[in-house]
Amino acid sequence: MRKPSFILDPRLDADTRLAASLALCDVRLMNDARFPWLVLVPRRTGLVEIADLPADEQTLLWQEVNCASAALRAVAPCDKLNLGALGNIVRQLHVHVVARCEGDAAWPGPVWGHGSAQPYAEADLTARLVALRQALAPTAG
Amino acid sequence: MRKPSFILDPRLDADTRLAASLALCDVRLMNDARFPWLVLVPRRTGLVEIADLPADEQTLLWQEVNCASAALRAVAPCDKLNLGALGNIVRQLHVHVVARCEGDAAWPGPVWGHGSAQPYAEADLTARLVALRQALAPTAG
Numbered sequence: 001m002r003k004p005s006f007i008l009d010p011r012l013d014a015d016t017r018l019a020a021s022l023a024l025c026d027v028r029l030m031n032d033a034r035f036p037w038l039v040l041v042p043r044r045t046g047l048v049e050i051a052d053l054p055a056d057e058q059t060l061l062w063q064e065v066n067c068a069s070a071a072l073r074a075v076a077p078c079d080k081l082n083l084g085a086l087g088n089i090v091r092q093l094h095v096h097v098v099a100r101c102e103g104d105a106a107w108p109g110p111v112w113g114h115g116s117a118q119p120y121a122e123a124d125l126t127a128r129l130v131a132l133r134q135a136l137a138p139t140a141g
Numbered sequence: 142m143r144k145p146s147f148i149l150d151p152r153l154d155a156d157t158r159l160a161a162s163l164a165l166c167d168v169r170l171m172n173d174a175r176f177p178w179l180v181l182v183p184r185r186t187g188l189v190e191i192a193d194l195p196a197d198e199q200t201l202l203w204q205e206v207n208c209a210s211a212a213l214r215a216v217a218p219c220d221k222l223n224l225g226a227l228g229n230i231v232r233q234l235h236v237h238v239v240a241r242c243e244g245d246a247a248w249p250g251p252v253w254g255h256g257s258a259q260p261y262a263e264a265d266l267t268a269r270l271v272a273l274r275q276a277l278a279p280t281a282g
Binding site for chain 2: 065
């Protein structure tokens with residue numbers, strides 16, 4: 001029997017744009033110009049908690065989070081990375097990597113649930129996605 | 142030359158109580174009765190980001206996060222685990238594991254920065270620490 005194919009949660013789909021596909025995860029850029037913000041989504045069905053992934057894929061997930069963090073920092077220098085796996089609203093397993101700068105719109109609080117997203121201008125969104133793809137290219141292979 | 146000995150950040154020290162010492166991390170209970178909430182602190186000096194840990198210790202960190210998550214769930218059944226590594230206020234590397242229930246004080250938002258901690262009654266704090274120590278005993282060895 002074939003594995004059911006992966007379907008991205010519609011809310012994640014609406015809020016983000018694909019930057020790159022790594023071995024396990026899609027790396028997606030949150031369309032919110034207030035914060036440089038990636039969401040990593042393992043292309044697996046039925047996962048809610050990190051522990052739902054087999055151990056070898058958990059290791060891969062954290063490696064990909066590291067690569068995505070480095071890529072994000074390269075295109076958007078920051079004072080602190082914020083990592084989160086919440087899933088209170090969207091249950092499909094996803095990990096947030098956010099580049100935080102002192103004095104940004106939510107500093108020093110968390111970005112989740114803070115105000116409303118401010119979509120990028122189209123040209124800025126494209127430029128950021130291109131830069132991220134380039135920074136992730138060695139990982140995306 | 143001896144390694145400088147580990148000193149816990151004074152704010153983490155004030156806000157939490159030690160539940161157990163694992164191979165890498167101290168597992169500490171946040172003294173906030175609103176949310177069953179653990180903080181894992183690797184006993185290493187000078188770390189800010191996850192990527193500051195050597196790869197083998199990152200693997201160990203995530204294994205200990207898994208064990209702590211399972212222990213927390215065992216003593217405080219929940220609807221969703223929230224995992225976070227923020228460090229915007231306290232820079233010493235630490236990972237949050239929070240047991241969230243639908244309708245809790247911050248649901249569905251994040252717990253970080255939400256209102257003020259509500260300390261446990263002393264007997265409840267002791268009981269929770271004892272239960273956590275028991276649940277973590279196989280890991281603490």
